Amino acid sequence: MRADRIHSVEHARRLARRILPRVVFDYIDGGAEDEVTMAANVQAFREIALRPRMAMKVPRPDLATTVLGTPLRLPVLLAPCGLTRLMHPEGAAGAARAAGAAGTVSILSTVAGTAPEDLSGIAGPRWFQLYAADRDTAVALIDRAGAAGFGGLMVTVDTPALGKRERDLRNGVAPPLRLDARSAIRLGSQVLSRPRWTASMGLAGVKFKRRSATNPPGSGPSPSFPNPLSPAGKVAMGASPFSWDDVSWLRSRWTGPLVVKGVMSGDDAALAADAGADCVVVSNHGGRQLEGAPATIRVLPEVVEAAGKRVAVLVDGGVRRGADVVKAMALGACAVLIGRPYLYGLAIAGQAGVERILAILEEEMERTLILMGCPGLGELDGSWLQPT
Numbered sequence: 466m467r468a469d470r471i472h473s474v475e476h477a478r479r480l481a482r483r484i485l486p487r488v489v490f491d492y493i494d495g496g497a498e499d500e501v502t503m504a505a506n507v508q509a510f511r512e513i514a515l516r517p518r519m520a521m522k523v524p525r526p527d528l529a530t531t532v533l534g535t536p537l538r539l540p541v542l543l544a545p546c547g548l549t550r551l552m553h554p555e556g557a558a559g560a561a562r563a564a565g566a567a568g569t570v571s572i573l574s575t576v577a578g579t580a581p582e583d584l585s586g587i588a589g590p591r592w593f594q595l596y597a598a599d600r601d602t603a604v605a606l607i608d609r610a611g612a613a614g615f616g617g618l619m620v621t622v623d624t625p626a627l628g629k630r631e632r633d634l635r636n637g638v639a640p641p642l643r644l645d646a647r648s649a650i651r652l653g654s655q656v657l658s659r660p661r662w663t664a665s666m667g668l669a670g671v672k673f674k675r676r677s678a679t680n681p682p683g684s685g686p687s688p689s690f691p692n693p694l695s696p697a698g699k700v701a702m703g704a705s706p707f708s709w710d711d712v713s714w715l716r717s718r719w720t721g722p723l724v725v726k727g728v729m730s731g732d733d734a735a736l737a738a739d740a741g742a743d744c745v746v747v748s749n750h751g752g753r754q755l756e757g758a759p760a761t762i763r764v765l766p767e768v769v770e771a772a773g774k775r776v777a778v779l780v781d782g783g784v785r786r787g788a789d790v791v792k793a794m795a796l797g798a799c800a801v802l803i804g805r806p807y808l809y810g811l812a813i814a815g816q817a818g819v820e821r822i823l824a825i826l827e828e829e830m831e832r833t834l835i836l837m838g839c840p841g842l843g844e845l846d847g848s849w850l851q852p853t
């Protein structure tokens with residue numbers, strides 16, 4: 466499908482639902498338990514109103530910014546996401562190319578299904594997101610990420626256990642999903658009813674051979690990239706129990722920017738700063754982990770207040786419009802991350818689909834700022850939001 470047919474993130478979601486087997490769409494689209502936190506992320510952005518100033522005659526706003534010393538053309542980063550090669554054969558490589566073309570950062574998940582080495586030829590800034598069950602695994606992974614040219618290290622701290630994702634349970638799969646003959650049979654009619662996806666995966670399967678979709682192509686230096694089907698990999702998928710001591714220890718091992726993802730209070734943001742982090746991401750994992758956690762945009766002001774002078778603050782969860790990015794930045798975020806929006810684009814058209822999603826958000830941001838009478842991102846603060 467042509468990427469230029471997509472006209473909004475929600476439209477991309479509907480198109481992706483038509484293309485993907487239900488089991489894969491639900492893996493992307495679903496959240497934990499009753500999906501209350503997941504829905505709250507989106508709803509909370511809708512409840513924040515903008516406060517425009519009229520007759521300002523603003524020029525076309527510049528969306529460029531700098532995050533952790535990296536200049537970005539767009540303040541929208543691609544969040545780390547697992548199993549991206551189930552969505553499209555290009556997987557994380559397609560997403561990284563799209564981020565590079567749009568002038569932003571892509572973040573490779575430990576369990577993306579693509580090895581760090583496989584992105585080394587792709588232009589653009591990249592960070593590596595770490596899951597690890599123990600320090601030996603962590604060292605092996607971050608050494609590989611550093612050698613493969615990843616500038617930033619992101620540690621996800623909200624995954625001491627895996628959230629209860631009931632759509633996956635209802636579909637008869639518990640992560641990690643596999644793309645092999647046995648699982649194809651299990652997915653049965655779902656797969657056959659999506660011939661385009663099946664054909665593209667079949668062609669890609671020539672390359673996968675009999676490996677799981679979560680195995681990296683190519684051979685990285687030993688010790689190998691953790692296969693989530695191995696005992697160690699299962700732990701990494703299901704439980705990555707980092708403590709603040711571990712974060713301090715990682716700080717001593719990693720010389721580049723260190724980002725802590727999954728902070729949901731001012732107190733934890735201060736602890737992350739104490740542990741040596743350069744940046745925190747206010748995140749509830751897109752509502753996929755702790756059901757009952759608040760919407761991230763509601764927590765952002767507390768985190769900015771507690772630690773915004775010591776660390777850069779990013780936020781993710783529920784960003785679906787350019788106006789949402791504007792709202793997050795007015796509340797003190799340096800930039801946002803998106804997860805599902807770019808995965809829908811990836812599913813539809815690979816790299817081109819992700820580029821299209823980023824272009825849509827960019828255009829919406831520009832239009833929003835012009836309609837608000839705001840000359841640029843640097844001017845944004847709470848005065849551009851309607852008091853509640």
Ligand SMILES: Cc1cc2nc3c(=O)[nH]c(=O)nc-3n(C[C@H](O)[C@H](O)[C@H](O)COP(=O)(O)O)c2cc1C
Pocket residue numbers: 492493494506544545546547574575576577594621726748749750751752753781782783784802803804805806808
């Ligand atoms: C399919 C999927 C897989 C994800 N895998 C990871 C992961 O491997 N590591 C991680 O830190 N976060 C992961 N996340 C969470 C995202 O990084 C991000 O926090 C979340 O998607 C943001 O919410 P949004 O989808 O509403 O934009 C995943 C999210 C989705 C939707």
